[in-house]
Amino acid sequence: xxxYDLVVVGGGPAGMAAALQAKEEGVEKIVxxxxxETLGGILEQCIHTGFGLHYFGEELSGPEYAGRFIAExxxxxxxxYTDTMVLxxxxxxxxxxxxxKDGLIQIKAIAVVLAMGCRERPRGALSIAGSRPAGVMTAxxxxxxxxxxxxxxxxxxVILGSGDIGLIMARRMTLEGAEVKVVxxxxxxxxxxxxxxxxCLDDFGIPLRLxxxxxxxHGKERLxxxxxxxxxxxxxxxxxxxxYIECDTLLLSVGLIPENELSNxxxxxxxxVTGGPVVDEYxxxxxxxxxxCGNVLQVHDLVDYVTEESKIAGKGAANYIFGKKQGGTFIxxxxxxxxxxxxxxxxxxxxxxxxxxxxRVGQVYKGAKVVVECDGNILSSKKKVMLAPGExxxxxxxPEMLKNMNENSEITVxxxx
Amino acid sequence: xxxxxxVIGAGVVGSLITRELSxxxxxxxxxxxxxxxxxGATKANSAIVHAGFDAKPGSLKAKLNVRGxxxxxxxxxxxxxxxxxxxxxxxxxxxxxxPHLQELLERGKENGVPGLEIVYRDELVKRExxxxxxxxAALWAPTSSIVCPYELTIAGLExxxxxxxxxxxxxxxxAIKQNNDSFTLETxxxxxxxxxxxxxxxxxxxxxxxxxxxxxxxxxxxRGDYYLLDKSQGALAFSTIFQCxxxxxxxxxxxxTVDGNLIVGPSAIEHDDGDNVETTxxxxxxxxxxxxxxxxxxxxxxxxxxxxxxxxxCTADDFIIGSSxxxxxxxxxxxxxxxGLSSAPAIAEMVTGIVTELLGDVEKKSAFNPLRPAxxxxxxxxxxxxxxxxxxxxxxxxxxxxxxxxxxxxIIDAIHAPAGARDVDGVKRRTRAGMGRCQGGFCGSxxxxxxxxxxxxxxxxxxxxxxxxxIMYDKTK
Numbered sequence: 069x070x071x072y073d074l075v076v077v078g079g080g081p082a083g084m085a086a087a088l089q090a091k092e093e094g095v096e097k098i099v100x101x102x103x104x105e106t107l108g109g110i111l112e113q114c115i116h117t118g119f120g121l122h123y124f125g126e127e128l129s130g131p132e133y134a135g136r137f138i139a140e141x142x143x144x145x146x147x148x149y150t151d152t153m154v155l156x157x158x159x160x161x162x163x164x165x166x167x168x169k170d171g172l173i174q175i176k177a178i179a180v181v182l183a184m185g186c187r188e189r190p191r192g193a194l195s196i197a198g199s200r201p202a203g204v205m206t207a208x209x210x211x212x213x214x215x216x217x218x219x220x221x222x223x224x225x226v227i228l229g230s231g232d233i234g235l236i237m238a239r240r241m242t243l244e245g246a247e248v249k250v251v252x253x254x255x256x257x258x259x260x261x262x263x264x265x266x267x268c269l270d271d272f273g274i275p276l277r278l279x280x281x282x283x284x285x286h287g288k289e290r291l292x293x294x295x296x297x298x299x300x301x302x303x304x305x306x307x308x309x310x311x312y313i314e315c316d317t318l319l320l321s322v323g324l325i326p327e328n329e330l331s332n333x334x335x336x337x338x339x340x341v342t343g344g345p346v347v348d349e350y351x352x353x354x355x356x357x358x359x360x361c362g363n364v365l366q367v368h369d370l371v372d373y374v375t376e377e378s379k380i381a382g383k384g385a386a387n388y389i390f391g392k393k394q395g396g397t398f399i400x401x402x403x404x405x406x407x408x409x410x411x412x413x414x415x416x417x418x419x420x421x422x423x424x425x426x427x428r429v430g431q432v433y434k435g436a437k438v439v440v441e442c443d444g445n446i447l448s449s450k451k452k453v454m455l456a457p458g459e460x461x462x463x464x465x466x467p468e469m470l471k472n473m474n475e476n477s478e479i480t481v482x483x484x485x
Numbered sequence: 486x487x488x489x490x491x492v493i494g495a496g497v498v499g500s501l502i503t504r505e506l507s508x509x510x511x512x513x514x515x516x517x518x519x520x521x522x523x524x525g526a527t528k529a530n531s532a533i534v535h536a537g538f539d540a541k542p543g544s545l546k547a548k549l550n551v552r553g554x555x556x557x558x559x560x561x562x563x564x565x566x567x568x569x570x571x572x573x574x575x576x577x578x579x580x581x582x583x584p585h586l587q588e589l590l591e592r593g594k595e596n597g598v599p600g601l602e603i604v605y606r607d608e609l610v611k612r613e614x615x616x617x618x619x620x621x622a623a624l625w626a627p628t629s630s631i632v633c634p635y636e637l638t639i640a641g642l643e644x645x646x647x648x649x650x651x652x653x654x655x656x657x658x659x660a661i662k663q664n665n666d667s668f669t670l671e672t673x674x675x676x677x678x679x680x681x682x683x684x685x686x687x688x689x690x691x692x693x694x695x696x697x698x699x700x701x702x703x704x705x706x707x708r709g710d711y712y713l714l715d716k717s718q719g720a721l722a723f724s725t726i727f728q729c730x731x732x733x734x735x736x737x738x739x740x741x742t743v744d745g746n747l748i749v750g751p752s753a754i755e756h757d758d759g760d761n762v763e764t765t766x767x768x769x770x771x772x773x774x775x776x777x778x779x780x781x782x783x784x785x786x787x788x789x790x791x792x793x794x795x796x797x798x799c800t801a802d803d804f805i806i807g808s809s810x811x812x813x814x815x816x817x818x819x820x821x822x823x824x825g826l827s828s829a830p831a832i833a834e835m836v837t838g839i840v841t842e843l844l845g846d847v848e849k850k851s852a853f854n855p856l857r858p859a860x861x862x863x864x865x866x867x868x869x870x871x872x873x874x875x876x877x878x879x880x881x882x883x884x885x886x887x888x889x890x891x892x893x894x895x896i897i898d899a900i901h902a903p904a905g906a907r908d909v910d911g912v913k914r915r916t917r918a919g920m921g922r923c924q925g926g927f928c929g930s931x932x933x934x935x936x937x938x939x940x941x942x943x944x945x946x947x948x949x950x951x952x953x954x955x956i957m958y959d960k961t962k
Contacts, residue, residue, distance in 0.1 A: 103887065153884035164868060168882035168893070172872035190924035192713075192790030199763045200792060202949035202956055206926045213930060219945055219957035244961050288760065289953040305766075329888075 072147075073389050075163045075177040076100045077154050077330065080109020081371050082362020082378040083183035084137040089382025090181075091144050095389050099147040099175065101154050101165050107141065108134035109185055110208070111371065113215045116236055118263070122372035133371060149173070157182075157330050161357055179357045179385040182331055182345070183378065186363040188233070189323040198284035203291030207233040207321040211240065220244055222317025226294050227251040228282045230258035230265070232369065232458075234321025239268035241319075248272075249313055252280040252296055254303055257432045259323075259458045261369055281305065282318065291316050324367045334358065341409040342366040348398060348414045349423045350384025351377065359385050366411045366426065369460055373426070399477045403427055406436075406483035408457075415479065417470045424462045427481055429455045437484040438463060443477050455483065488514045488651075490840060491670060491679035493658055493693055495522035497634055498821050499685035500642040501560070501833035506840060507648035510848045514679070515642065515650060516672065518657035520951020521911045522642050522904065523635035525687045526825070528914065529711065529762065529794025531738055532634050532748065533725055535824040536573060536626035538593025538601060539735060545804040547596045549828035549835065554628055556830035561632060564640035565859035567743045573629030573725035574609065576779060578619045585729045586624040593626070600627040615721050615780050629725055633743050634826050635914045639904075644857040646903035648850065653677075654907070655951065658686075661696040663812055668697075681840055683816045684809075688759030688797045690819035699811040702819045706759040706795040707734070709751025710768035712776075715787045715922050719745040726779045734796070735823060737775035739783060744917065749776040749783055751794070764793045789922050796822040804828070806835060814843060860898060860915070864890040885935070886928040888921025893935060900939045907940070909933060910950040933957070 073095050076083045079102030087098050106112065111119070114130030121127055124136070141148065152167035163175045188206035203222055211233065213221040223246050227234045230253040238248045251269060256279050258265055269276050277296070283305050284295040293314045297305040326343040328336075336353045337346045344365040345353040351361050361381035362374045388394075396416035403410045410427045425440075433455040440447040440463050447469050455461065463481060473479075490506055492499045495517035503515040517524070534557050540546035561568035577583050586603050593601045604612075605622045646652055653674060661682065662669040670677040686693040691702040714721075725740035733753040742748050752768040769791055776783045799805060799820025809815040816839055818832060825832075841847050863871060863881060875882040880894035899906045899915035906912045909919065912932050919925030919932065933956060937944040945957040 103884070151883065153887060155884075155890065166871065166875060166882050166884065168875070168879040171875040171879075171882055172868060174868075187923045188926050190789070190922075190926055192788060192924050193786075195712075195769060195785060195788060195791055197764045197766045197769060197791075199761075202954035205929070209926050209929060213957055214961055217930060217934075217944065217957070218961050220959055220961055221957055223958065283766065284763070286763070288762075289950075290955055 069162070070173065070175045071097070072099045072175055073097045073178050074181065074385055075175050076181045076183060077157070077163065078102065078109065078183035078185060078362070078364070079107040079148065079150065080183060080185050080362065081111060081134060081137060081374050082185065082364070083181065084141055085375045085378035086181045086183060086359070086361055086382035086385065087146050088137065088140050088144070089379040090386045091146055093383055093386030095386045099149065100141070101152050101163070102148065102150045103153045105151050107138045107148060107150065113211050114236070115215050116240070119371050122370065123375050154330060157334050157358070159334060159355070179359065179388045181381055181385055182358060182360040182364050183362045184327040184330060184364045186324040186326045186367055188320070189325055191320055194322060196282055196285060199287055201285065201287040201289055201291045203287070203316050204285060204318045205320070207231070207237040207319045210237055210319050214240055214244060220246065222246060224249060224315040225317045225319060226282065226296070226313055226315045227319045227321060229253060229320055229322035230260045230276060231321035231323065232260045232264050234319060235260045235264040235268040237319055237321070238274050239272060242272050242274065248274050249315055250274070250296070251276045252282060253278050254281045254299060255279070257456060261458055283310065285318060291318055294318055324363065326364045326367065328364060331360065339409060339413055342411060346413045347411065348416060349412045349419055350387065351381035351412065352384050352388065357388055369458065373460060397475045399473060399475065399479065401425055401479045401481070404480050404482045406430055406433065407481045410481055415465065415470065417473045417477070419470060420467050422467070423465045425465060425479070425481060426460055426462045428457055428460055429483060430457060432456045433483055433485065439482050439484050440465070440479065441482070442469070442473060442479045447479070486514070487678040488512045489679070489844070490681045490683060491516055491668070491677060492683040492685055494685040494687055495638070495642060495652070496525050496527040496685065496687050497523065497638045497826055497829045498818055498832055499683070500638045500645065501829050502683060502685060502818070502836050503650050504641045504645035505833040505837040507645040507650040508849055508853045509841065510850050511844065513650040514653055514677065515645070516653050516656040516658060516670070516677070518655070518673070520654055520907050520948070522652070523638040523914065524950070526794050526797060527638050528635045529792050530634055530826060531740065531751065532631055532742055533573070533738070533740065533827070534568065534630040534632050535827045536593065536601070536629040537596050537598045537824065537827070538589050538624070538626060539730060540596065540824065542592060542595040545806060546824060546828070549804065549831040550824040551597050552831035552834070553824070553828040556834060557630070557632065557827065560641070560830045561637070563855045564637065564644055564857045566632065566637050566640045568630055568632045569743050570628070570630045571724045571741065573626045573727060574613065574623040575626070575727040575729060576609070576616070576620045576623045577729060578617070578621065578778060580621060582729050583622050586622060589624050598626065598628065601625065613723060613726065615782050616726070617778050617781050619778065631725065631740060631743050632826070639915055640857050643903045644855070647857070648853050652904040658693060658696070663697055668815070681814045681816065681843060683818060683836060685818045687821070688795050690797065690817065694809060694817055694819070697809065697811050697815050699809045699815070699817070701810065702805060702817060703800040704759065704820065705755055705798050705800060706757070707798040707822070708754045708756055708762070708768070708793050708795050710764045710772050710791065710793040711748060711750030712769065712772060712785065712788045712791045714747040714749065714783070715789050716745045718747045718787045721747055721780050721782055728775065728779060737772055737779070739776050739780045746789070747783070759795050762793045762795065764791055768793065790924060798822050804832070806832060807839065816840070861895050863892045863895060885931050886918035886921065888923050889917040891916050891918040896932060896935050897939055900936060906936070908948045908950050909936065909956065912936065
C-alpha cells in the first residue's frame, strides 16, 4: 500500500488546479490519478477557443488552457499516474486503482479530491422511438472522432439539444464539410452560452428550432433520417407538426451528468438537483477528508470557474491535511423562487473569507433581481439585465454577514421579477 | 464447400443445434446473414427460462419447454453461462383474474412443472415489497430462471466451433437448389453444398422454406418493445413478475436480468417486416403503463436504453419442428417464439435426433469437449484476484468501459475467441463494454481502435454491427 497526503482522482482542469493549490499550500505528497493517456481531461478534445477569458484574461483553446496547468504540474513533485482507472474509494480513504504498468495500486490518503468530471446523457435516457442504427451519438463522442481520431462520423447532421458541446460541434462539423441541417431544442430557450449560439449557429446560418425535438430515428444499419416535431408547454410532441429530415448522423447534446459512481461507492450524500456531492464552502463532502470540485460537483459552463472552484477545494484539502479549521457551525444555503440550486450547499459561519455561492436559474429572466436573504435580513439585492439557465451566476457572502448568523440560520437566494 | 449439415440462422436455436451436431463426426456449417450470431430475436427478448406452465398441454411448446429447463442447467454449466433461478410470479390484479391463475396452475401440473402454488397478497408483498397496490394474488413458479440469451448463443457457438463446426458470417442464403441427394445453397459467400439443411432462420424461416417450394410455414412477426433500466433499479423486483397472459402473449413483465439491470416489456404488435425493429412511442408507452401496474416504482428516468425485437410467431401457434413435406432432408425449425429460449436446448436435442436418424450410421466424436471456459470477468473479481490477473497479463490492467469495468484484455479475448467479435456491438454483447449507463459514449471509440488493431484493418472499416452500420467515414481535412 502506498501512502500519500492527497490523492486527486482525475487529471482534468479540476484535478490539476486542486493539486497545484494544495502544493502551494505546502502539502508534500500528492498524486493525481488520470484515466486517459495524458493530463488535461476533456479539454484535450476542445480545440476551439474561448477558454481562459476570465482566469487568464486571454482567449485560449482547450489544449492550451490545459497545457498551462500541465506545465505547472510538471514543475512540481506531484506524482502523476496516467492511463490509470480508479476502481474504488473506501470509507477509510483508501483509493484502489489499476493500470497496465503497475497493476493494481492501493493508496492510503489523508485527503481525497474527487475530480472525475461528468459524462453526456446518452440516447437511451431519452426514450426516442425508432431504430437503433449507427450514426446516433453524443456530441462529445463525435468531437473525439473529429478532433482526436481525425475521422468524420457523418456528413448530414441533425443535432438534438443546444448544450454548448452541441453548438460547438455544429460549427466544427460544418467547417469539416458536413451539412448541419438543424439544431432542435426541447426547451423554449437554449441551454448553451449566448456567445456559442451566435458564433456557432448564427454565423453559419444553422437554424435553431426551440420547443422542438426528435421523436423517431429511421434506418436499419446507418441512420437515414429523423422525425422531428414541435412540443407543447408540457414538452409533449404536437401531432401534425412532424417533419422528416434526411440525415446520416444525430448528435445529442442533451445534458451532462456528474460522474459520481465512486462517490456513491463511499456513500457520499449527493444533491438531487446538481447530481454532485453536498459540500461546504471548501468543497468538502459530508465524508470527512473527501473533497469534490469541477464537473463532478456541478456542471460548469466555463472552465475558468472550474479552476476557481478547484483551487478552493485544494486549499480545503490542505487545511484538512494540516489539521487546520476543523469543526465549526454549518448552516444550509437554499435556492428558492427560480433558483434551482446553490453550491456550496452548506457554509461554516465561523469562516473568515468571502464565500461565493454559485447557482443556476430555472428559466430566462430579463431585468430581474437576485436577492440574498438570511433570517429576514436582505444581505444583497442586485438587478441583472439577463439571467438564463445556461449561465452560472454567483453571489458573495462576506465574513461580516456570517458573523450575524447562528446554527439555525439559512441563507436563501431567490429571483424577484 | 461441402457439408453434411448446413444450419441456417445463428440465433440461440441455430447455435445450440450446431453445438449439438458438433458432437458427431460430421461436417457442420452454421450460416448467418449478419456479421455475428444472436442478431435477431435472440438479442431482443425477455431473457427468461420459463417454468413451462403457459403452453397448451401436449403441444411441442409444452414438451420442449419443460425438457429445456432441465437441459438448460446442464448447458449453462458446461458453457459457463450465468443462469439464475429467481422464480416467477404471475400476478392477478383483481379477484376476477384469480381463476386464471388456477387455470395456469392446472395446466402447469399437466405439463409436469414442479412446485407451482398460488399465494395471496400478504405473502406476495412479503416477497415482492414493490408490487402494485392492486395485486391480489399470484401464481408462484419456483423453477423459472433468467439467463442472458445472447451470452448463451455466443457460448454455444464458441463451443461448437471449438469442436469443429464452421461459422460462416455475412452468409445470406438467396436460393436453394435440390439435387438428388443434397442441396446447393446459393449464398452471398458463393455456393455451399449440404446433405441436410436445417432451417432455423427465425422470422425468415417461412421465406427459407419457400426456397424448396415448402409453403407450409406462415410467420407473422410480432414486435415487442422493451426498456432496460439502470443497475441501480435491479432490486425493484426479486423474481420475474408477469401479468396474466392474453392471446397476444405473456404480457408485460418486469424482471431483474442476470447482469443486475431491470428489464421491462414487451409490447406485442403484429406487422409484416420481420427486419423492422423500430420501437414506437405507443409501444413504449404501453410497456411503461403496464409495467407500473406491476411495480409502480419503475421510472423512465432510470432507463438506459429501449429496443425492440420480433417474435417469429407462426399461424400454427406451435413450434414447427421436423422434416419438410417437400424433402425429408430439409428440416424446419420454425415458429420459435416464447418459450423458444427456454426450449432451445431441447430443440437442439430433438433436431439432432432427427439428423442422426436421417444419417443413419453416424459416430460420436471421441474428442468432443462440452466445456467452454469462462471468459475473464474482471468486474466480478476480488482485489487479490485482480492483482494476480494483471500481473500475469497487463492488458487486464487497462479499463476501457468504466461503467461496467471492462478491461482491454477482456475485449481482446472476445475478438480472438472462436467465432469472435468483429464489430462494436459484438464486443458489447461478449464483454458488456458499452452496455452500462453511458451506453458507449466513453468507450465506443476505444473499442473501435482495439478492433481495428486486433483485426489489422483501418479504423473506418469497423462497424457498429456489420453491413452499412459504419461509424466513421473519411479522414478529416
